[in-house]
Amino acid sequence: MRIRPGNAYPLGATWDGRTGVNFALYSEHASRVELVLVDADGGERGVQLRERTAFVWHGFVEGVGPGQRYGYRVYGPWAPDEGLRFNPRNLLMDPYAKAFSGVTRWEDGAFSYDIASDDPDRDRLANPRESRGVPLGVVIDPSFDWQDDRAPNTRVPKTIIYETHVKGLTMRHPEVPPELRGTYLGVASTPIVRHLSELGVTAVELLPVHQFVDDKFLLDRGLRNYWGYNTIGFFAPDVRYRSGHRVGDEVRQFKEMVRALHRAGIEVILDVVYNHTAEGNHLGPTFSFRGIDNPTYYRLVPGEPRYYFDYTGTGNSLNVRHPQTLQLIMDSLRYWILEMHVDGFRFDLAATLARGLYEVDQLSSFFTIIHQDPVISQVKLIAEPWDLGEGGYQVGNFPVRWAEWNGKYRDTMRSFWRGDGGVAGDLGYRLSGSSDLYQSDGRRPYSSINFVTAHDGFTLADLVAHDHKHNEANGEDNRDGSDHNLSWNCGAEGPTDDPEVLALRRRQQRNFLATLLLSQGTPMIAGGDEIGRTQGGNNNAYCQDNAIGWYDWELDEERRALLRFVRRTIRIYHEHPALQRSKFFKGRKIRGGDVHDIMWLRPDGEPMSDDDWHNPSTLCLGMFLAGHGVDDVDDDGEPIRDDDLLLVLNGSHVAVEFVLPGFRGAWEVLVDTADDHAQGRVGGGDRATLPAKTLALYRAVDHERTYAT
Numbered sequence: 001m002r003i004r005p006g007n008a009y010p011l012g013a014t015w016d017g018r019t020g021v022n023f024a025l026y027s028e029h030a031s032r033v034e035l036v037l038v039d040a041d042g043g044e045r046g047v048q049l050r051e052r053t054a055f056v057w058h059g060f061v062e063g064v065g066p067g068q069r070y071g072y073r074v075y076g077p078w079a080p081d082e083g084l085r086f087n088p089r090n091l092l093m094d095p096y097a098k099a100f101s102g103v104t105r106w107e108d109g110a111f112s113y114d115i116a117s118d119d120p121d122r123d124r125l126a127n128p129r130e131s132r133g134v135p136l137g138v139v140i141d142p143s144f145d146w147q148d149d150r151a152p153n154t155r156v157p158k159t160i161i162y163e164t165h166v167k168g169l170t171m172r173h174p175e176v177p178p179e180l181r182g183t184y185l186g187v188a189s190t191p192i193v194r195h196l197s198e199l200g201v202t203a204v205e206l207l208p209v210h211q212f213v214d215d216k217f218l219l220d221r222g223l224r225n226y227w228g229y230n231t232i233g234f235f236a237p238d239v240r241y242r243s244g245h246r247v248g249d250e251v252r253q254f255k256e257m258v259r260a261l262h263r264a265g266i267e268v269i270l271d272v273v274y275n276h277t278a279e280g281n282h283l284g285p286t287f288s289f290r291g292i293d294n295p296t297y298y299r300l301v302p303g304e305p306r307y308y309f310d311y312t313g314t315g316n317s318l319n320v321r322h323p324q325t326l327q328l329i330m331d332s333l334r335y336w337i338l339e340m341h342v343d344g345f346r347f348d349l350a351a352t353l354a355r356g357l358y359e360v361d362q363l364s365s366f367f368t369i370i371h372q373d374p375v376i377s378q379v380k381l382i383a384e385p386w387d388l389g390e391g392g393y394q395v396g397n398f399p400v401r402w403a404e405w406n407g408k409y410r411d412t413m414r415s416f417w418r419g420d421g422g423v424a425g426d427l428g429y430r431l432s433g434s435s436d437l438y439q440s441d442g443r444r445p446y447s448s449i450n451f452v453t454a455h456d457g458f459t460l461a462d463l464v465a466h467d468h469k470h471n472e473a474n475g476e477d478n479r480d481g482s483d484h485n486l487s488w489n490c491g492a493e494g495p496t497d498d499p500e501v502l503a504l505r506r507r508q509q510r511n512f513l514a515t516l517l518l519s520q521g522t523p524m525i526a527g528g529d530e531i532g533r534t535q536g537g538n539n540n541a542y543c544q545d546n547a548i549g550w551y552d553w554e555l556d557e558e559r560r561a562l563l564r565f566v567r568r569t570i571r572i573y574h575e576h577p578a579l580q581r582s583k584f585f586k587g588r589k590i591r592g593g594d595v596h597d598i599m600w601l602r603p604d605g606e607p608m609s610d611d612d613w614h615n616p617s618t619l620c621l622g623m624f625l626a627g628h629g630v631d632d633v634d635d636d637g638e639p640i641r642d643d644d645l646l647l648v649l650n651g652s653h654v655a656v657e658f659v660l661p662g663f664r665g666a667w668e669v670l671v672d673t674a675d676d677h678a679q680g681r682v683g684g685g686d687r688a689t690l691p692a693k694t695l696a697l698y699r700a701v702d703h704e705r706t707y708a709t
Contacts, residue, residue, distance in 0.1 A: 011024045089131055163455060184241050196266055205382075268343050445520045481538075624661060660683075662684045
C-alpha cells in the first residue's frame with residue numbers, strides 16, 4: 001500500500017475514480033494523526049498522515065476505493081482543564097464522512113475519559129481502555145444518474161410544506177413493499193408519492209436524516225432517539241433508513257428518493273441540526289469532534305474550558321465563531337445542495353447559530369457567509385428562530401432571505417379556536433401574513449412559515465382531544481414535554497363516545513387546517529394531520545420509534561372524510577392567487593371605489609373599529625380579499641387577477657349571524673368546516689349563519705366555478 005502526500009482539500013475521504021483515496025482531517029491542536037483502515041473481518045491497519053497543511057492532516061492512499069471503512073486516532077494533550085481531550089485509544093469518526101458502516105455500539109466503548117472511575121471528577125481522567133464503539137466512515141462512489149433531474153419550479157408564495165419523518169411516514173403503509181418501509185426508497189415509492197401529489201403539497205420537510213446517535217439512556221429504557229435531533233455526521237444520510245445491507249448504499253437511495261419526488265413536482269427540504277452534536281457535555285461520549293479538536297468545534301466556557309456552553313439543552317453548542325466550524329457547516333450545506341439535490345433547509349434552534357458571546361447577533365458570521373454564498377443563498381432557508389438561552393426567542397429578527405417558523409402564528413390560532421379572548425388583534429396580523437414581524441426588514445408574507453402543529457407537540461387530533469399531555473410511555477413520569485399547549489379537549493379528555501364531543505373535534509380539526517391553508521404566508525402541515533393521526537396524547541414522541549410515532553394508514557370513513565376536506569381546501573388554495581400574495585397588503589382602495597385590497601368586517605357587516613380589535617369578546621370576524629388587489633404579476637409579467645374572497649371565522653361558543661358584504665350580488669360557499677358538503681349562495685347583504693366554532697370561505701360570484709370533492 002503506497003502512501004502519497006495527497007491534498008489538504010477537500011476534507012474527508014475522496015476517491016479519485018481510479019487508483020485510490022485522498023484522506024484529509026482538520027486538527028489544529030493535534031500532535032499526530034493516524035488513519036485507521038478496517039477490512040471486512042475487522043482487522044485494522046494504521047496509516048500515519050505525515051503531511052500537515054494549514055492544520056489539515058492529509059495523505060493519498062493507493063489501492064483503496066469505494067466501500068473501504070475507516071476511522072481516525074488523534075494524538076495530543078490530555079488536558080481537560082485547558083479544553084483539550086485527545087485520547088488515541090478512541091477510534092474517531094471522520095466529520096466529513098459521506099457514509100457510515102452502521103450505528104454506535106455503546107458496548108464497545110465511546111468515552112475518552114474513565115467512565116468506570118468512582119472519582120467525581122472522572123472526566124479529568126483519561127480512559128485507559130480501547131474505545132471502538134463508533135461507526136466507521138465508508139468511502140463512497142459519488143456517481144449517480146440523475147436523469148436530467150431539476151428542482152421543481154415552485155414559486156415561493158405557492159409553497160405548501162409537509163413536515164414528515166422518513167420512517168414514520170412509510171412504516172405502516174400497507175401498499176409500501178415491506179422491504180421498503182421505513183426507508184428512503186419507501187418515501188420514493190408509488191403510494192407515498194401519490195399521496196403527497198394528490199394532497200397537493202409542494203415540498204416535504206424531512207426530520208433529520210444526517211447520521212445521528214441513539215442516546216444510551218434511551219436504549220437502556222428500550223427506547224430510541226426516533227426524531228434524530230442528535231447529529232454526529234453532517235454529510236452522511238443516516239444508515240437506519242437504508243433498504244438492504246449494502247454498505248454505503250444509503251447515499252444512492254437518498255438520491256433516488258429526491259429524484260422521485262422532484263419528478264412529482266415536490267421539493268425536498270432537510271431539517272438540519274448544526275447547533276450541537278451528539279457528544280453532549282463534559283460527561284458525554286467522544287465520537288468525533290471532541291477527540292479531534294475540542295476547542296475548535298465547541299463553545300467552551302471562558303476561564304473554565306473543561307465545560308461547554310449549552311444553548312440547546314443537549315449539553316453543548318457548536319463553535320460557529322471558529323472559521324473551521326463555519327467551513328464544516330457551509331461545506332455540508334453545499335454538499336447536500338450540489339451532490340444530493342436538496343432544495344432547502346430548516347435550521348433547528350437557529351438562534352444558537354447567531355450567538356456572539358452571550359447575545360443573539362443577527363449579523364453574525366454564519367448569516368453573513370450564507371447571504372453571500374452563490375449556492376446556499378439560492379435555496380429555501382427556514383429558521384426555527386429560538387433556542388433555550390437567554391434572549392433566544394428571535395421570531396421576526398432573522399435576516400432577509402430567511403423564512404421563519406412563526407411560533408406566534410401557532411399560539412394565536414390555538415388561543416382563538418380555543419375561545420380565548422383578547423387575541424383579535426394578533427389574529428388579524430397572523431391571517432394577513434404577519435406584517436408586524438416581517439415587513440420592516442424587506443421580507444415578504446411567505447417569510448412566515450405558518451403552522452399549528454409540528455413534530456414537537458401534540459398532533460392535530462390530540463390538540464383537540466387533550467387538555468393535558470400524556471407522556472408516560474417516555475419513561476420520565478410525564479415530566480417531559482411542554483405544559484403550555486393551548487389545547488382544548490372539546491369536553492372530554494382523550495377517547496370518548498360522546499357524539500357531540502366527537503363532532504366538535506372534527507370541526508376543530510377542519511378549523512385549524514382551513515385557517516392554516518387560507519392565511520397569507522407559507523403553510524406547513526404536520527404530516528399525518530390530514531388523516532387524523534394520534535399519538536395518544538403524547539406531546540414529546542421523540543423517543544417513540546413504534547406505533548406511537550408511526551402513521552396509521554388504516555383509515556375509517558371519518559379520517560377519509562378529513563383527508564378529502566384537506567385535499568379540496570388545498571386545491572382551492574392553489575386556484576386562488578389572492579391566498580398566495582407575495583406582497584403585504586396596503587389597505588388601498590381598488591378600482592377607485594370604496595373596496596380595499598383587504599377589509600376587516602364585524603358580524604353586522606360593518607368595518608372593524610379599534611375598539612373591536614381590542615375588545616376581549618371579539619371572537620368572530622371576516623377578512624375580505626379583493627381579487628383585483630393581489631398586486632403581483634405572473635411569470636409572463638401580466639397582472640394577476642382573482643375572485644373576491646371572504647373568510648369568516650367564528651371562534652365563539654355560540655352560533656353567529658354574519659352579514660355578507662352588499663357590494664357583491666352573491667357569495668358562493670367554497671369551504672364550510674361545519675359541513676363538508678355545503679354549497680350554494682348567499683346574497684350580498686344577507687345573513688349567513690355560522691354555527692359555533694366554524695370557518696367559512698366565500699367567493700364573489702362573477703362567473704361559475706366548481707370544486708369537485
